[in-house]
Amino acid sequence: MLKIENLHVRVEDKDILKGINLEVRAGEVHAIMGPNGSGKSTLSNVIAGRPGYTVTEGRILYQGRDLLRLTPEERVWEGIFLAFQYPVEIPGVNNTYLLKAGVNARRRHQGLPELDAMDFMRLVREKAKLVELDPSFLARGVNEGFSGGEKKRNEIFQMAVLEPTLALLDETDSGLDIDALRIVAHGVNQLRSPERAMVLVTHYQRLLDYIEPDVVHVLADGRILKTGDAALAKELETRGYDWVRKEAGI
């Protein structure tokens, strides 16, 4: 589904990613772990199409197509979703309204009729239950006055509504207390399916106690230094990242 080949990315004259190779197949959950500043968030932002990142070398194929040619919104229409590490507040813009505009833009793109307000509200109420999101949140401004945990739950809720084919979760566990972590993980697990792939970007292993990954990668200094299964995450938890670096000769 997703194939990244020799990806080099520069941000403001600084090389952040220095030759990433990664393949993610339908139904798989990959965890990308690594120390701070290793380029984890850069990777998910580049896949989602965030402006400000320059790809200097390599390519990203998504369902066999050149992903880098698509605008961020086109990537969403093709089934990519990014759950933000720091969801922004957009004052005065209603949460539901934002989501409805997104869903209907995609339906237009797919040649489907737009959902009317009634159908959309039905969909939204059903999905809100999944992450135990209080329906009163839906009528508020986008992330306006939300706590850290509420923002992250809102991200998973949006993911449930948009039903992506490839979901990128950028540090979804950061800033969550244990209860919120459990709720968010439950939401994610509900969305696991043979047709859907997920990439979890995380600094800590604890999210992986709740969401078991199929593949674990260690990203450091802009490269994937090691790849393994769920056991690798446990090893990182106890031994830290330095040994991986040494092993790779850095």
Add this chain to the structure above:
Amino acid sequence: MNTLKPEDAARQEYRAGFVTDIESDTLPPGLNEEVIRHISARKEEPDWLLEWRLSAYRHWLKMREPHWAHVEYPPIDYQAISYYSAPKAKGDGPKSLDEVDPKLLETYEKLGIPLREQEMLAGVAVDAVFDSVSVATTFREKLAEAGVIFCPISEAVREYPELVRQYLGSVVPVQDNFFAALNSAVFTDGSFVYVPKGVRCPMELSTYFRINASNTGQFERTLIVADAGAYVSYLEGCTAPMRDENQLHAAVVELIALDDAEIKYSTVQNWYPGDERGVGGIYNFVTKRADCRGARSKVSWTQVETGSAITWKYPSCILRGDDAVGEFYSVALTKMRQQADTGTKMVHLGKRTRSTIVSKGIAAGMGQQSYRGLVRIARGAEGARNYTQCDSLLLGDKCGAHTFPYIEVKEPTAIVEHEATTSRIGEDQLFYCRARGIPEEDAVNLIVNGFCKDVFNELPMEFAVEANRLMEVSLEGAVG
């Protein structure tokens, strides 16, 4: 990867930019006492009004055009402007819509103001002012039943001379400022509203101003009086054709609210803004002021300013009565080379008077945007309160936003709060919307409309929809 190209904002179209081909009776350019006598005679005005105009003119001759606003424009030649233009009427003024020239009805229809339809569908009474004269006022009989007077001011001068004489110039005196003095000398038409004691006006009143003729100025005068315990909501809309020369619009609006009266005044100003090189467009130099004369009176100004090459406008409230309330809600959008210097004055004289100011400025393209506001609390205005919130949003890096707040407090028990923010349209917000599948241009509209929501919420329903639409039109092509 797409990036914001604000200079493309210029590519939007001005939908009201057409010219109506209609024969008009226009005075040659120039201003002198003869011109004023001519206007007054054409309107069959009483002597006192002619004298009033002449005294304004003599004051004006001694005054200088103000240049303290944060706007730039070449000198205006006041002798090159025609001060009177009227569609040629067949005989007397129209008695009903059936007598109105069909071309005029068509003009308003094209502007989305079908006068006939609005007459049929109960809801809004409309006065349509075309160049210097009022061409139609709907719903007059129904309003008369409630005792509400809503008519062209030129007609009010003839039919209700005592009311007009009592209130005209009582809020904005003839010598108030350069543009107000000019308006007092040459004003041609506008609306007059009187709501008697204890009457709640049964419908929204609205006036649509249209400048059509070239080389003319529009100098309308609006006077609204809400007697004790009365309530009225008044809407004002403005458009003009696209022309390469600048046209002057210098209006005066006076509101008077007596004890327990409330006036809600809403404006959607969409005068022609000029083109992307800054050629043409309306100079909108307007004096709007409300006198909350009575105890517990309330005046609320709501404005959406998207048009004009230059806007110079400060709708104000004199809070004279005890417990009087003044409100100012404003959205101003400047794009291309538009300049706006706008804000309000809240003058607290009475005890426990309260005022709220919410100003939202949006600058795109090479637009320049200034908020200028005065909050003055006089000694003796015990317990007076003001809250000001003033936010600016920038789209692109060639525009500018400025804030000039003036606060003068002479009363120790007063409480004044001021909050101000300036932000660039967030790249983060924009990307967040796009990462939810919303195309970039829609995302900009979404964010801007969200930014303006506090103000749009204050507009009557009919206008809120129009304001939303107008903001979208104005931002069409704002991103590439």
